[in-house]
Amino acid sequence: MNAEAYGGPCDKSVTSRRYGPDFRRYGGGMAPESAAQDSPQDDTESYVGLSAEAAEERARARGWSTVRSLPPDAIITMEFLSGRLNFAVDKSTGEVVRCWKG
Secondary structure, three states: OOHHHHOOOOOOOOOOOOOOOOHHHHOOOOOOOOOOOOOOOOOHHHHOOOEHHHHHHHHHHOOOOEEEEEOOOOOOOOOOOOOEEEEEEOOOOOEEEEEEEO
């Protein structure tokens, strides 16, 4: 198939310096970092083996502002959010099998 089959050629205004505005005038290709809040100093391995509910209670008690439970094979975005704790939870057991910051 060609590009016309999808409504026309690719819009290169944001993907190429040759087309569209010069991204450098905005400070580069990345958005500026937000004012990061401090993450609790916590051992992520201490959550592995806990039930999802117990892990979430512990995380909130230790100061995590955002707690996210996901299946181990979840497709997620990779942005880092300070103050967020992520759990991979086994659906069959309800236990945390992996834990990471951000």
